[in-house]
Amino acid sequence: MTSDSTEQARLQHAARRHLWMHFTRMAGYDDHEIPVISRGQGPYVWDSKGKRYLDGLSGLFVVQAGHGRQELADAAAKQAADLGYFPLWSYAHPSAIELAERLAAYAPGDINRVFFTTGGGEADESAWKLARQYFKVTGEPTRYKVISRDIAYHGTTMGALSITGLAGIKEPFEPLVPGSVRVPNTNLYRAPSFLDVSGDDGPARFGEWAADEIERAILREGPTSVAAVFLEPVQNSGGCFPPPPGYFARVREICDRYGVLLVSDEVICAFGRLGDWFGARRYGYQPDLITIAKGMTSGYAPIGAMLASDRLMEPFLQNTTTFLHGITFAGHPVSAAVALANLDIFEREALNAHVRENEDAFRATLSKLSDLPIVGDIRGDGFFYGIELVKDKTSKTTFDADESERLLRGFLSGALFEAGLVCRADDRGDPVIQLAPPLVCEQEQFDEIEQILRAVLTEAWSKV
Ligand code: PLP
Secondary structure, three states: OOHHHHHHHHHHHHHHHHOOOOOOOHHHHOOOOOOOEEEEEEOEEEEOOOOEEEEOOHHHHOOOOOEOOHHHHHHHHHHHHHOOOOOOOOOOOHHHHHHHHHHHHHOOOOEEEEEEEOOHHHHHHHHHHHHHHHHHHOOOOOOOEEEEEOOOOOOOOHHHHHHOOOHHHHHHHOOOOOOEEEEOOOOHHHOOOOOOOOOOOHHHHHHHHHHHHHHHHHHHHOHHHEEEEEEOOOEOOOOOEOOOOOHHHHHHHHHHHHOOEEEEEOOOOOOOOOOOOOHHHHHOOOOOEEEEOHHHHOOOOOOEEEEEEHHHHHHHHOOOOOOOOOOOOOOOHHHHHHHHHHHHHHHHOOHHHHHHHHHHHHHHHHHHHHHOOOEEEEEEEOOEEEEEEOOEOOOOEOOOHHHHHHHHHHHHHHHHHHOOEEOEEEOOOOOEEEEOOOOOOOHHHHHHHHHHHHHHHHHHHHHO
């Protein structure tokens, strides 16, 4: 064995013996190797054996500016040398201050206050806790419930998991935090059959119904018991559900009517994924709280945040009132410095504009796949798409649990990776392929994605 292959074997052995991968069936690696990704450049990554892959998921909806950015590494090194760590518990440090100021400038309306976390789930957890405490200190202590959508993912900590709408990943940890209520999501392709969604105004009618379902949930629960509604601009889990026309305007009206806070979970959708700093800006609605993480540093260091409106901050500026919540590593100086450098790249390279200028081309390229019998729906916005797979296009019949298991886990995930594309074959709702490439991608990468998907999905169809 060469020294390189000895090192490969050592890594495989150590990974199998000691590494516990997340949301991963560890026994699935009993009979094949654990993929080890060791370097990246632009939209591509390489495994430890030197094979190249197109990163069609930006790691995990994270690496907006692409891999291998030396200036982000340099920003981390400089900050670590200047001040490696200091907490935000009653102190501040320059990177966190500057980052908060900059995020507030990008955020819509009166969202001017930034509470840092280390990731997205903690940001959602913080938002629910803030909503609860806010209502306690403003004389509405009965408001504690939260409304979110079917199949939506909001994180794994007990609060964020309770907000999550995926029964399968909640069940092992029940009972969860009480007071979390589900409403329908905006999957137009699977709109209920009693709704007429045909014609040009069909999507708007569907949006009206989906928004009104939030109102019905508030009324059912009792308006004075509901604290907040958590919605992603485009829901990821289930395979990219963009908001139908008029949806968010109506949700905003409903929230205002009943005094409920609107939380925009932008852990995926912020930082250019939809061609703007925030999804709320792209779709023109005003949240009370925004939660962010992933793309803020393009993944070069971990950080998240909850962004709050002036109105929500106001009681916490009075007397002894304190938000009784904190996280040791939140707003870590190294992560904050990397985030600032990442935002500099966004500005210099106009990444938001690049997404807006190229999103039609991305959509058009993916749309070519609709001639395949297995492709039921292609949906999304910006650089964020889901492709729903079906057994029968005309009837929209989906795969049953066994077929889905065989198709997605047994074939597609491995075959797409083998063919050189990192993306996600997911069946947390109906089976979908999820795509969210780095924002630096261009037609060359769109074509590469389409060609790999075409070949692998054609083979998948022959196995159905
Ligand atoms: N919210 C949304 C919409 C997400 O997609 C995720 C993660 O994928 C989270 C929250 C949780 O973020 P984290 O994994 O950083 O805790």
